[in-house]
Amino acid sequence: MNTYLDCIPCFIKQSLEAARMATDDEKIHEEVLKVVMTHLRSISFTNSPPELSKEVHEIIRYITKSKDPYKKAKETSNRMAKKRYPHLKKMVEESDDPLLMAVKLAIVGNVIDFGTSNRFDVVDMIDNVVKKDFYDGGYTQFKKSLCNTKTVLYLADNSGEIFFDKLLINELLKQDKEITYVVRANPIINDATIEDAKYAEIDKIATVIEGDAGQKKSTPGMVLDFASKKFLELFKYSDMVVSKGQGNYEGLSDVNRDVFFMLVVKCPLVARDIDGEVGSLILKVKK
Amino acid sequence: MNTYLDCIPCFIKQSLEAARMATDDEKIHEEVLKVVMTHLRSISFTNSPPELSKEVHEIIRYITKSKDPYKKAKETSNRMAKKRYPHLKKMVEESDDPLLMAVKLAIVGNVIDFGTSNRFDVVDMIDNVVKKDFYDGGYTQFKKSLCNTKTVLYLADNSGEIFFDKLLINELLKQDKEITYVVRANPIINDATIEDAKYAEIDKIATVIEGDAGQKKSTPGMVLDFASKKFLELFKYSDMVVSKGQGNYEGLSDVNRDVFFMLVVKCPLVARDIDGEVGSLILKVKK
Numbered sequence: 001m002n003t004y005l006d007c008i009p010c011f012i013k014q015s016l017e018a019a020r021m022a023t024d025d026e027k028i029h030e031e032v033l034k035v036v037m038t039h040l041r042s043i044s045f046t047n048s049p050p051e052l053s054k055e056v057h058e059i060i061r062y063i064t065k066s067k068d069p070y071k072k073a074k075e076t077s078n079r080m081a082k083k084r085y086p087h088l089k090k091m092v093e094e095s096d097d098p099l100l101m102a103v104k105l106a107i108v109g110n111v112i113d114f115g116t117s118n119r120f121d122v123v124d125m126i127d128n129v130v131k132k133d134f135y136d137g138g139y140t141q142f143k144k145s146l147c148n149t150k151t152v153l154y155l156a157d158n159s160g161e162i163f164f165d166k167l168l169i170n171e172l173l174k175q176d177k178e179i180t181y182v183v184r185a186n187p188i189i190n191d192a193t194i195e196d197a198k199y200a201e202i203d204k205i206a207t208v209i210e211g212d213a214g215q216k217k218s219t220p221g222m223v224l225d226f227a228s229k230k231f232l233e234l235f236k237y238s239d240m241v242v243s244k245g246q247g248n249y250e251g252l253s254d255v256n257r258d259v260f261f262m263l264v265v266k267c268p269l270v271a272r273d274i275d276g277e278v279g280s281l282i283l284k285v286k287k
Numbered sequence: 288m289n290t291y292l293d294c295i296p297c298f299i300k301q302s303l304e305a306a307r308m309a310t311d312d313e314k315i316h317e318e319v320l321k322v323v324m325t326h327l328r329s330i331s332f333t334n335s336p337p338e339l340s341k342e343v344h345e346i347i348r349y350i351t352k353s354k355d356p357y358k359k360a361k362e363t364s365n366r367m368a369k370k371r372y373p374h375l376k377k378m379v380e381e382s383d384d385p386l387l388m389a390v391k392l393a394i395v396g397n398v399i400d401f402g403t404s405n406r407f408d409v410v411d412m413i414d415n416v417v418k419k420d421f422y423d424g425g426y427t428q429f430k431k432s433l434c435n436t437k438t439v440l441y442l443a444d445n446s447g448e449i450f451f452d453k454l455l456i457n458e459l460l461k462q463d464k465e466i467t468y469v470v471r472a473n474p475i476i477n478d479a480t481i482e483d484a485k486y487a488e489i490d491k492i493a494t495v496i497e498g499d500a501g502q503k504k505s506t507p508g509m510v511l512d513f514a515s516k517k518f519l520e521l522f523k524y525s526d527m528v529v530s531k532g533q534g535n536y537e538g539l540s541d542v543n544r545d546v547f548f549m550l551v552v553k554c555p556l557v558a559r560d561i562d563g564e565v566g567s568l569i570l571k572v573k574k
Binding site: 005006008009010012013016026029030033034037038040041045 | 292293295296297299300303313316317320321324325327328332
């Protein structure tokens with residue numbers, strides 16, 4: 001997905017938020033905004049939003065001298081999700097269709113996000129998810145695809161959300177799938193890294209890899225130009241690819257293979273691109 | 288009210304919106320954003336938001352070569368409100384407390400706004416306004432103040448909204464008040480000018496003046512440094528001042544006289560400053 005002019009105010013809003021997470025010094029907040037605006041004057045809109053976001057957050061980290069402005073926010077999300085995990089697990093186990101419930105909850109977990117302007121309440125969403133049937137053909141296609149699948153490449157999005165992913169990974173393991181769970185190699189916004197995967201003990205049930213290993217800075221969304229060799233190989237040969245979140249969608253929406261995108265739509269431009277509404281839960285395969 | 292760093296992304300978002308209203312040429316939209324960002328890197332945050340907004344919209348008009356990018360939007364708002372006016376008038380006339388209903392509707396009319404990020408639905412608001420009693424002490428103070436009042440200086444905000452103001456002006460006229468209705472001298476966002484006041488025939492029931500006559504560019508909110516002599520005189524000597532909308536609040540919140548502010552809160556910073564919530568209807572006197 002290309003970057004649009006509408007992304008500019010969003011990048012700036014996010015820069016201010018990240019700067020405030022990194023320091024209380026208002027002079028630094030102001031400097032961050034000024035340098036980010038200077039940078040945004042010369043960007044190329046043919047790059048995808050995750051690529052530009054990477055550049056913006058590089059500036060933020062440099063000026064605030066913080067390697068990981070979202071560290072505390074990520075820890076809070078993880079703790080909150082961990083606490084909720086036994087309840088969510090029970091919801092899946094007691095459901096008539098545990099796989100469907102796990103898919104729904106994995107998508108709902110994507111509301112835990114600091115990388116977008118629109119925020120939704122995860123508890124509200126969990127309550128709603130049980131009542132509604134969200135998917136047109138998406139879930140049917142997903143189940144059908146699973147029948148011929150041994151290897152699943154599962155792209156994580158955010159910390160906290162990873163506990164919701166764990167529910168779905170557990171269901172996939174019951175069907176004897178082999179899961180490779182892809183996290184970012186470096187901190188970027190609140191995206192999950194290997195540290196988060198270990199905190200959720202996903203490394204004990206799946207192979208965890210860094211999708212962009214070898215790169216010094218991660219993009220908040222998988223972009224093949226920045227991917228590791230290992231990832232590219234798995235991306236090519238895995239039977240199924242599951243991609244969580246907007247960032248990964250923005251980076252992979254135009255690739256030349258089937259990908260099952262699971263996300264909560266938070267931005268009107270993604271909504272238009274994916275043919276959904278802001279706030280809606282999406283399970284869609286793009287070919 | 289001072290400008291905050293949070294206003295920066297908001298100014299940029301609004302610039303894009305205004306540029307799109309003025310032209311379909313995406314190259315021009317991009318140029319507007321770039322020049323606005325360049326300008327915003329050197330602003331002083333001790334100026335109020337309307338002063339900075341004036342500068343931003345000057346850039347937009349210059350680059351798009353459009354004297355009034357919101358012209359069509361204003362005409363649409365006016366037409367829509369004119370159509371609704373007989374129904375609203377009936378609501379006031381049939382109410383147990385016509386003055387209260389007119390005040391409520393005058394405030395609801397303030398949702399018609401293109402100068403803010405948060406948008407609300409005016410029809411929804413009209414329905415809700417009848418059911419709820421919004422004001423703590425505001426309306427009581429307003430009524431009490433009216434008892435000792437002959438002259439009312441009424442600061443308009445947006446086109447469309449002016450028809451809602453007309454309801455309140457009519458009620459005030461029933462109490463033999465003399466109304467001076469203040470509009471902007473030049474087009475700025477969707478703020479009402481003399482043309483709009485004439486379209487709503489407010490010039491037939493009140494004295495209409497341009498608050499910033501003599502200035503080449505208007506601020507989207509009254510700022511005393513930019514006010515006309517006539518306005519400053521009336522502002523000093525009128526028995527009561529009624530100020531509609533966020534822009535006028537931002538410009539006048541720190542002045543040294545009683546002002547009855549009537550507005551729908553659309554921005555979290557104004558919400559904090561005025562001690563209300565985003566989306567709430569405010570009638571508040573600041574001393």
